[in-house]
Amino acid sequence: MASTAFADSAPRACDLLVRADAVITQDDERRVLTDAAVAILNGMVIEVGDYATLDARYDPLQRLDMSGKMLMPGLVNGHTHLPMTLLRGFADDLPLMDWLEGHIWPVEAKLDEDLLGIGARLGCAELIRTGCTAFLNGYFHERVTGEAASGCGLRAVLGEGFFAFPSPFFPTAEVCWEAIRSLEEHFRDDPLVRTAVTPHAAFTVPPEVLAASFELAESLDIPWQTHLAESPTETAVCLGKYGMRPVEILRREGLLSPRVTLHHCVDVEEKEIAQLAASGTNVVHNPASNLKLCSGMSPVQAMLDAGVNVGLGTDGASSNNQLNMFRDMGLAALMGKVRHGDASAVNAQTALDMATRNSARCLGWPELGRIQAGHPADMIALDLSSPNLMPVFNHVSHAVYASTGMEVCMTMVAGEVLYLYGEFRTLDVSGLRKEAVRCAKWVRNASGK
Ligand SMILES: [Zn+2]
Known part of the structure; x- marks a missing residue:
């Protein structure tokens, strides 16, 4: 035989x-x-x-x-704040600082876990509908977003956001580090959810706290992410506070590394781009958000040419106002050409790489972003x-x-169909519609508008 x-x-x-x-x-x-x-x-x-x-x-x-x-x-969203779907269209047509300080932060301070859960599930529905299968998040009460993602079958990397201490969420750094440790432990056995250390930005978190939080990321062996160099206004604030530009603040503290993902990097100079490349630091480009908040146009092609891994993200639904990676992929390609005065800059293959393989590296999940034997079926x-x-x-x-x-x-x-021909298999979208109406009333009351 x-x-x-x-x-x-x-x-x-x-x-x-x-x-x-x-x-x-x-x-x-x-x-x-x-x-x-x-x-x-x-x-x-x-x-x-x-x-x-x-x-x-x-x-x-x-x-x-x-x-x-x-x-x-599946597209990989390298930067978002998923529950901000609750604030979509609530404050538009404003520059970054006015938008944050005058409108977003006062309402965010009053959000509870019930509302955040609705916002997160709304975000998951939009991601699934527009072909995104994994995202890198940053917000508050991240356990809620993790449970929303895991519950509907999406991959997520969760970043519990923090500012300087004391804050309304964390009275001391130790309380915050403990919350991040327990978040990491809570999802350790969930194949879909991971954790990242997530200070808000170099202009809102003091350098020594940034450095201490990086040590935490190293001890847990998880990614470290922050907003950086988002606009010339931010650079001016950093120069005023510390006498240093944003990238320099991180470099001085030893915070440029392959473990690090920086969101935006609009206002970066040639020397800083070389430092990002040499250190293996990752960057996420957010074209729609940068345009809407009038933050500027990131020198994406120059960063890629220098060897920086540049992924792509939508940012939150309040500054975009979509979580649709297809729109940001198209915008990245179009904006890259104008930024560099060259129609061949950020070509179609480059934009697709940014939205898939490059973003996957920004999540610290490099096996995502491709259809290949031995890789997850996303x-x-x-x-x-x-x-x-x-x-x-x-x-x-x-x-x-x-x-x-x-x-x-x-x-x-992971081989599970979450959406097919108009049918959401893991989410009750008509139920979410009613919840969204209730949330809108809450936001109006909370803002006093
Ligand atoms: Zn952001």
Whole structure:
């Protein structure tokens, strides 16, 4: 008996075989496959290849036929404040400092866990709908956001935000460090949720507290993230307070490292970009938020050329006002060209890399952001029969320039389908609609407007 030959040709088991017209893999060669399939087992991709080959090779428990669609990695949102969906459209058309101090911070101080949970679930619904499968968050009472994400099947890295001490949330640094330790411990066994240390910014947290919090991140071996160099106004505040620009404050404290992710980096000079690159520090670009708050245009292509890992984020729904990574991906590509006076700057492949592989590194989760054997099965499908996606010459171009995010018809994390053809499988969106109305009344009362 040729038992070995028989075993080799016998179909292999897998949980799910997904077929699609095209797969943007975002693997190391950036292959785009046509008439392709992805085999998934235990939440991981085990093979990507042409459909005929995989169809003959596998005997899947389930099949998902996405003919007429293209698969791509789930987008990774490198910077957001998920529960800020509660404040979407509440204070618009203001510069950063007026917006924060006069409108956002007074209401945020009164938010409770019930409201934050509703805001977080609203945010999760929008992320799932627009093809985002993982996000790096920063806010208060982060256990609530972690439970919302885990409950609806999204990946999250949670950052319990803090300012100088004492604060309304944390009377001392020790109380804050303890809260972060217990958050990390609470989600340690959850495969979808991780933790990061998250001081607000270099102009709101004193240098010695930034340094102490970095030690905590090192001791827990988790990422450290903060807002940095968001606008020339912030630079002026740092110069006034400490006589140093924002990047210099971090450099002096030894806080430039691959463990670090800096959000915005709009106002950075050539020498500072070289320091970010040499230290392996990660940056997240937030184009819509930077435009809306009139913070400026980040020199993204210059940072990438220098070797900085630059991911992409939406920022909160109050300064964007969307959590739609497709819009930010398109804006990153368009704004990069104007910033650098060069139509080839931040090209489509670069923008897609930022929103997938680069953001994954910013989360400290580098295995995300690609469809490749041995990597988590976090994928989305775009409907190629949408009028704005016909005809197709270049799938990556369509993903970046032509898609609005509303073409997403399937969102999957770890092999679990969270959204398919208009149906949210892990969230009660009509219930959330009623909760949102209740929240709007609360925000009006809390702000006295
Ligand atoms: Zn932010």
